[in-house]
Amino acid sequence: MLLAELADQLVDAQNATRRQDYRCPACHEPVRLHRGRQVIPYFAHLPRNPCVIQGEGETTEHLTGKRQLADFFADWGPTELEHVLPTIQQRADVWVARTSQPVAVEFQCSPLALDGVSERTAGYHQVGCYPFWLLGNRYARQRLNWALIERFMGWLPHWELCLLFWDVRRHRLRVTHHLYQDAAGHFGGQMTVVANLATLMAGPAQVDPYPRISLNRVRYHWAQELARATPNLRRIQEFLYLRGHHLLGFPTAFGTTGSTPPVLGRGLLLWRIVFGTALFGLTGPVTPARLAPLAQDCFDLVNGHQRTVRVSFPHLIEHLQAQLVAELVQQGYLSVVPGGWRIVHRPRWRSAQLLA
Template sequence: MAYDQLNTLIAASQILTTGPYFCPICQQPVIKRVGLYKVAHFAHYQKACLEANVSEGETVEHLKGKLQLVEFFKDHYQTSLEVYFPQIKQRADLLLQNKERKIAIEFQCSPISLTKLMERTSGYQQLGISVIWILGQRYFNQLNKESVLTKFGTLVNHKVIVLAWDIRLKYLKIIAGLAKCDFQKILLITRQVQTYEQYYQALMAIKQLKVNLQINATLRARHALKWAQYIYRGSQQKTVKRWAYRDGCQLVGAPWLVHATVKMPLGLKCLQAEWRCQNILNLQQYQIGEVISLMELKKRWLRPVDWWPMRPDLLVASQMRLMDQMITDLVVVGVLRPVNTTHVEYIAKPQWFKNLDKKYQSYKN
């Protein structure tokens, strides 16, 4: 993109006149280049400006996608392409503005590290600008993967929302990661919209959607069998295995408490049963009757290796829900007793079983 003599930002593929044209960052003259294999683009006559690294190399998909997104949003926002922010040395693919807020759109067609993603997101937030990441074609086959959902997602009413744009069919795909439980696929909802009105309606419907998160007794019993198979394959983390041996516990006979009664938000990389089993083994290092700070307990449960690399807002929200549910379940089964809002008392050790048969027998009883 470059500015023409009227200070209008245009794409190299769209221009009909011969110029002159100017760099949006340094305002120096640029020249249009086009070939048989490379997309039409502007280049500096001599050395590029010092801050030219604020944008990635343009691809056909990236350019077309930006122009299509302008059409998608233009009736509801003031739209500006490739807006440069010198304070943070970043250039947004698209900036949306209305009376209430500004939104930077990042149309991500190439790989990007979580560190770089967070740096760009944080830069916009410093300026009071929200940011929405919209994924390109290379991510379409990965939109059901938790690593992608948690990396690019936005939290909307406890649901992780990810957006992707198809330049060929000109539609926006909305993927909502609602919840998950062990040994099952993530509970997803997918919508395809072609207008902003459809997009807004779909988001409101997803936001207000009531999801049954309960895990019934039959499914919990099936999880116990899957857990036993998981243990027999030796798939569990070494830490969990070592702690179980230390306490003389059989992982196959882990307490029913490890099998959650509700589906949980995305973010946990390992099985929830494995994470809960580790927490129970950690809890057993305390003495019966000991009063424990909830802050201390939760701190011991937050092992970075257990979580997908994800944005801090998503990570904290997911961690808090998982830990609060764990505390609630420990209280319900009589392992912990609330002392006040900040402390609990460890009043009983969870019941472990010698084998899977004993475990199932206790469940039927």
């Protein structure tokens, strides 16, 4: 930590001299000043006497970043390093006393389990502040992946679904924004470097369209995965096989090159294939009440999620279902009847022999 208590005053490690009576501002136990050639000065608990408030082990990146972020956010209001919130037993790396709503900046450099992110986020909501997670270098080096998105993805005006990275070395913010998943399930986003808070408020100078994928290429990759018998597609292929189909022969009517929020697991295309298959497997009336649980089961089958720690998508499945059903009506596979739909004819699958 950068601050310690000394006779009811807060002392910054960079101005501190060596003495024995520094105490932790959170738990009031003794802390020691550390200063060396490699690390910037900081205070730490004695090893046998750790703090009641969990914090990350202090690295140069974390210590330096906290000071830089206190600077970066200063235009929003008075900032305070290592602000202790006793009611929730948390310590915000930087606290910004913004008039509209206080902001807790978390500069996350070390690994943090999903539960840890959830608890800290819930704590901040409990005290009515907005948690702003900025990720350090170990996260910035990763390719976009579900663990990162599930823990840290937020939503900001103009940037939409996004992850924020703080680069201590270059002293700047990088936003990966307009996060999406293509129909085949690959994560994507656009990267913009943000020099200051005004730019963060204004949003990106330009927004690129989501790239379109090639369905032939997706089929080719699935064929490879099926040939290698990777567990990824096994449950899906089993589901289809039991209904007399082979994944690679999926009907054109279920195809899509659209994108979704990055919570669709194995992607929109697989969801449409299994849901479409389930729908045309129905006998009797096709009603909203019968479709909703099918859509949900198929969503689970492709490992979809309706929420991350910080963002939820309560109507996502309904929306995807409505979209596919509307397309199927338009293409003449379904017709609208009172109380639901009627199957007019079933989309054709390509046969497995032709695919081989």
